[in-house]
Amino acid sequence: MRNRLFGFLICVVSSSFCKAQDSLSLDTNSQSSVQEAKANLQTSFFRREWVKKSTAPVLFFTASAATWGERKNIREIRNRYIPTFKVGYDNYLQYAPTAAVYGLKLAGVKGRNNIGRATLSYAASIGIMGLLVNSLKYTAKVERPDGSSKNSFPSGHTSMAFTNASFLHKEYGLVNSAYSIGGYSAAAITGLGRNLNNRHWISDVLAGAGIGIISTELGYFFIDKIYKNKGDNLGMLAGIEGNGNPSFLSLKLGTALSTTNFLKESELSDKKEVGFETGIEGAYFFSKNWGIGGDFSFSSFPVKPVEFPLDEELGNFDVTTESLGFLNFGIGPYYSHEFSEKLQLTLKATAGYSSPASGKVIVKSELFDLPNNEFQVAEYKPSSSFRWNSGAALTYKFNPELGITLYADYNQTQSTITYHFNEILQNDDDLSDDLNDDYAKEKINYVSIGLKLSAYF
Structure with a gap:
């Protein structure tokens, strides 16, 4: 944030008019105080x-x-x-x-x-x-x-x-x-x-x-x-000022809405999921309209598991599939347009890299003589892949240095997911045909909508 230096009041009077000087100083100080008070009231x-x-x-x-x-x-x-x-x-x-x-x-x-x-x-x-x-x-x-x-x-x-x-x-x-x-x-x-x-x-x-x-x-x-x-x-x-271009750095948090079922081909889930996204984004503008920027973000999606054919003797049990998460990085051109001093539109198109995390499908039952009573049914491991992202953002500026931004992004990548089922299940004669190790290419497409706190420099 930049501190601003308020103007100086310089009173130059002749030393031969002392009473006039004192009177003028009082009047001037009084007027200055009134003007300053009015300015404070008018300040956003x-x-x-x-x-x-x-x-x-x-x-x-x-x-x-x-x-x-x-x-x-x-x-x-x-x-x-x-x-x-x-x-x-x-x-x-x-x-x-x-x-x-x-x-x-x-x-x-x-x-x-x-x-x-x-x-x-x-x-x-x-x-x-x-x-x-x-x-x-x-x-x-x-x-x-x-x-x-x-x-x-x-x-x-x-x-x-x-x-x-x-x-x-x-x-x-x-x-x-x-x-x-x-x-x-x-x-x-x-x-x-x-x-x-x-x-x-x-x-x-x-x-x-x-x-x-x-x-x-x-x-x-x-x-x-x-x-x-x-x-x-x-x-x-005091005279040093920025170039006036809309360069910014933002912290963002939003909801991620999947447009495809990420685990459709591997059959570990049959649902489109709703997750969250958080990260840092910034851009440096060479002019009022054009700049280059990038983002580093994390998105996570809870996975609702499909029903696995398990032995009824297990009684009450819980099936949990670990969330599917992505670390993303991208860079590309940014375009900005100011509707007014307070309102600004930003468009972007970036390309980069997406690194997902492995996940597990776990069954928990009190009958399991295992740590935490948990038995790992399967594991999935997505591959890292190319990712592209496009989006639009509308910023309301509280002041020239700080604003709140509503954003909507579209993200797309394609990952090869390798999945492995527990060897105990694979060795079961009734399940071995259905639970073999395999891999599948999955489309990872989702829309993220949220808010950013944007600092301008």
Whole structure:
């Protein structure tokens, strides 16, 4: 977000007219106060400074609360795709934005503040962040997903990463929005790493992001009060503006509606499914209308299993088929058209890659002398494949930097699904003809409809 420097009131009067000077100053200050009050009343709610500063933290805290009940299910998705993932980059990447700030300052690149004042603001931010994180950690006592300790909520690494990213944004976001994008990208990848390394629940990471941002805002607020202004070099940087093109970065969440039965040929399901989609999307525009962008998304579809010919002696049993999920990546051209200052249409066509997850068909019965009383009937394994995507989005902008987007996308890919039935069933004389290993090509077509929170730069 960019801070705006309000105009200065300069009163130049002759020193020989002291009484006139005093009178004029009082009148001018009074008129200025009235005009400022009117301007504040006329300012759109979403353009007010405190609203812009608190929007992102509030959204992260809300998302943390919303995912609290689903955190174990989300962890299960991680365990299906990358159960052995263990890469320690998140221990170091969290500090990259702050290293960039001091590297730029030592190189002589002017930012919002000189190095001394920037350090004070950073120290205040870290102090507030540490107080909030540790107070919550040792009060909530949430067990980590790997069971190693009971100080999971919130994620300290993620809080540190977003504090550092906000520090870079505060100091150099006005100079070039690329600094902000790089800083917050590093913070997001750090948070993702905490989740992928099985060290934190997704709700821990989301809350940590909100704490990091709000801590930096508060740190700068208090230090600015001491200095009686909003930055050492704001006058010099006030004239720096973006190019006005609709480049954006979005977080999206929506419903995924299948238009085909994904497991029709393999006969593991006879239904079209309704699932969900979430991900990140962004584009850089070279002009008012044309740009290039891409998305990284995850979509998941619950699978309603078909009835399997099972022995009646099993009594009461449950048949469960694990959901069919896809990790997607695509890149391509984007087109934008502004109907007004508030309303914007975006069209896209991307091509890329889709990587699905394997799934299992499981029967659960109290008569099974097996772990969790579960018997694996079958397993399906889709292949990775080419994926193309097209879509349209309509954005309402709260202000030039933030908007809410309604989107609709069409996704298509074709995957070869190999399915394998349990050897015990294959060796049964009555079932062997029907339950042989095989493979089938399945059309994976679905429409996703949802909302995006879009930040423009």
